[in-house]
Amino acid sequence: MKLISQLIGLLFMWLFVTIVLIMVVLLPRGFTEIDFSKSRVEMVKEYESNITTFSWDAYKQNITNTYKYVKEHKSLGQTVHLLSVEYEVWRYWKKSLIILIPSILLSMILGISKGVYDFTLKKRKFSLVGARTTSFFLVVPDFFIILSSQLLIMIAFSYGLPYVDVYGSETWSNKILAILFLSMYPMFFIARITSSTLEEQSGQDYIRTALSKGVSFRKIIWRHMMGNCWLKIISQLNTLVLYLLSNLFIVEFLLGYRGGAYRFYRAFEIKRTFTPLDVMNIDTGIVIGFIIVFTFIVFISHIISKILSFYFLRNEGNNN
Amino acid sequence: MNWNRQLIWGLIFVFILLFITIFGPYLPFIDSDLTKEGAIISKKDGKISLPPFAPSSEYWLGSDRNGVDMFSRLVMGAKDMLLLVCSITLIRYVFAIPLGFFAFYSRVIETLLNFLNLAFSFVPAIFMIILFINMPYLIYSPHRVIWVILIIAFLEVGRVAEILKQQVTMISQKPYIEAAITIGTRQSKLMKRYYFPVLFPELLVNIILDLGRTMFIIGQLGIIGIFISHKIQTISADTIPVFQIQNTSNAWPLLFETLLKDIFSAPWIPIATGIAISIVILGFFTLAEGLRKHFHKGIHYL
Numbered sequence: 001m002k003l004i005s006q007l008i009g010l011l012f013m014w015l016f017v018t019i020v021l022i023m024v025v026l027l028p029r030g031f032t033e034i035d036f037s038k039s040r041v042e043m044v045k046e047y048e049s050n051i052t053t054f055s056w057d058a059y060k061q062n063i064t065n066t067y068k069y070v071k072e073h074k075s076l077g078q079t080v081h082l083l084s085v086e087y088e089v090w091r092y093w094k095k096s097l098i099i100l101i102p103s104i105l106l107s108m109i110l111g112i113s114k115g116v117y118d119f120t121l122k123k124r125k126f127s128l129v130g131a132r133t134t135s136f137f138l139v140v141p142d143f144f145i146i147l148s149s150q151l152l153i154m155i156a157f158s159y160g161l162p163y164v165d166v167y168g169s170e171t172w173s174n175k176i177l178a179i180l181f182l183s184m185y186p187m188f189f190i191a192r193i194t195s196s197t198l199e200e201q202s203g204q205d206y207i208r209t210a211l212s213k214g215v216s217f218r219k220i221i222w223r224h225m226m227g228n229c230w231l232k233i234i235s236q237l238n239t240l241v242l243y244l245l246s247n248l249f250i251v252e253f254l255l256g257y258r259g260g261a262y263r264f265y266r267a268f269e270i271k272r273t274f275t276p277l278d279v280m281n282i283d284t285g286i287v288i289g290f291i292i293v294f295t296f297i298v299f300i301s302h303i304i305s306k307i308l309s310f311y312f313l314r315n316e317g318n319n320n
Numbered sequence: 321m322n323w324n325r326q327l328i329w330g331l332i333f334v335f336i337l338l339f340i341t342i343f344g345p346y347l348p349f350i351d352s353d354l355t356k357e358g359a360i361i362s363k364k365d366g367k368i369s370l371p372p373f374a375p376s377s378e379y380w381l382g383s384d385r386n387g388v389d390m391f392s393r394l395v396m397g398a399k400d401m402l403l404l405v406c407s408i409t410l411i412r413y414v415f416a417i418p419l420g421f422f423a424f425y426s427r428v429i430e431t432l433l434n435f436l437n438l439a440f441s442f443v444p445a446i447f448m449i450i451l452f453i454n455m456p457y458l459i460y461s462p463h464r465v466i467w468v469i470l471i472i473a474f475l476e477v478g479r480v481a482e483i484l485k486q487q488v489t490m491i492s493q494k495p496y497i498e499a500a501i502t503i504g505t506r507q508s509k510l511m512k513r514y515y516f517p518v519l520f521p522e523l524l525v526n527i528i529l530d531l532g533r534t535m536f537i538i539g540q541l542g543i544i545g546i547f548i549s550h551k552i553q554t555i556s557a558d559t560i561p562v563f564q565i566q567n568t569s570n571a572w573p574l575l576f577e578t579l580l581k582d583i584f585s586a587p588w589i590p591i592a593t594g595i596a597i598s599i600v601i602l603g604f605f606t607l608a609e610g611l612r613k614h615f616h617k618g619i620h621y622l
Contacts, residue, residue, distance in 0.1 A: 013438055
């Protein structure tokens with residue numbers, strides 16, 4: 001019962017956040033009707049004031065127009081490519097999902113193993129691959145690591161190593177590289193959390209008992225200690241997904257991977273050069289579509305994390 | 321004597337960074353005017369080369385697309401970068417500290433804080449920043465820099481306040497607080513003598529770590545082509561007026577502007593910028609870790 005009320009709370013939160021974001025997107029971005037009989041200086045001034053003055057009427061009209069359109073056509077509208085928004089969002093989002101889902105799994109699995117490895121290695125003094133690499137990858141910005149690896153791959157090719165396609169979204173190497181780069185930071189983030197929760201457990205009495213009974217080291221860690229750690233690790237799932245989505249913008253941009261985040265970014269980017277005839281408009285339909293998709297992914301991860309924590313919490317209660 | 325090596329390296333880093341920011345422009349090998357070089361003719365064979373110039377004895381880290389020496393550019397940009405990062409972090413903490421404290425005392429504010437954190441956990445931070453910064457109101461605003469700083473600062477106020485609230489709650493459960501309350505210590509004294517000495521080191525460490533985080537976010541924004549300060553310039557055209565958004569600051573992420581082109585033709589531009597950003601983040605991290613170790617020394621008795 002408690003779980004269900006929590007899930008319903010999450011659902012309302014998701015709806016709330018999505019609606020607020022859509023409201024922000026629908027804020028009027030000015031109109032471009034200017035009087036061309038005026039002088040250039042006056043035209044510039046008029047354009048600027050048109051763009052930057054906020055009017056409640058325009059805002060209201062924006063909202064009602066969008067609402068009416070959605071209600072009438074059961075669609076968010078048409079994109080600049082004359083396709084329906086739903087089709088285009090799905091077309092690009094499909095490509096992002098191909099790298100996003102493996103990245104979630106990869107960063108979870110590798111992150112937990114790396115965390116356990118860091119914890120067991122801690123006893124030795126010089127452990128180059130241990131906790132020090134974890135903090136190195138957490139500190140050094142991942143865009144720099146991505147940039148330099150791309151450069152290294154290209155240099156390696158000029159020295160006769162096999163050709164690897166670095167830019168694009170079509171070949172297998174594109175996808176594998178994108179998955180690797182995307183899951184890099186979240187993986188070490190999970191590793192850090194795993195090793196620190198294990199660290200918290202390490203002083204507990206039950207470990208001494210298990211050791212004295214001759215339970216093997218591996219079994220103590222994976223069976224006894226991790227049993228207490230899952231809860232904490234699982235509760236970080238939504239943070240992990242949030243990091244991945246945030247990173248998706250950077251990775252897709254740097255790799256030229258034409259996925260969802262890239263299309264999303266292009267939809268609300270503004271031009272660097274414009275004339276008074278240009279509307280400062282964004283591709284509202286696409287942006288709304290992607291807002292729903294992005295927040296929905298986080299929503300799902302929240303739900304999974306809640307259900308799993310509920311399950312682990314109950315398990316713990318039964319054991320006691 | 322067991323030296324705290326991380327703290328020493330961190331302090332050396334801060335010293336060097338401050339030295340470069342303050343005295344960098346006056347150093348003899350720094351071109352403080354950032355002169356743009358059109359083309360150079362080699363003295364040996366008379367060949368003409370156009371910018372961007374590759375790293376050489378004259379241009380240590382190469383030059384950017386305008387022929388400005390990269391090393392001078394980085395040194396001159398350090399001030400803008402540091403000002404930006406520090407102001408964002410400070411504003412964030414100025415708002416987060418009271419929020420964290422009030423959330424500990426008042427139920428209403430605690431609920432508000434939890435709501436805020438849950439709401440923000442649904443949206444990637446970078447998306448929120450792009451959405452707000454690209455609003456026409458902000459593009460034209462004369463106070464754009466201030467707005468952008470406020471937006472980036474406020475996005476993480478909830479997270480910082482939550483950490484602070486947890487720390488205050490943890491301290492409040494310690495026996496010595498109970499003891500102090502029993503003997504009738506006044507609230508103000510309780511703050512000063514019992515909470516503050518434990519909170520201050522943690523706060524300092526977190527602020528320094530946040531400097532690194534902010535640097536990282538600004539770097540990320542630079543990569544996708546969003547810059548903090550700019551002006552709208554009318555450029556020459558025969559027909560109707562044409563506007564161009566031009567960057568006005570020297571901050572480092574601006575060097576990422578032509579990143580996708582540079583990586584093929586002038587890789588030293590993004591790489592040198594990336595290294596500079598990484599070094600600063602690493603430096604802040606080392607300092608924070610060193611300070612944490614330093615403050616914890618007194619707490620462990622064994």
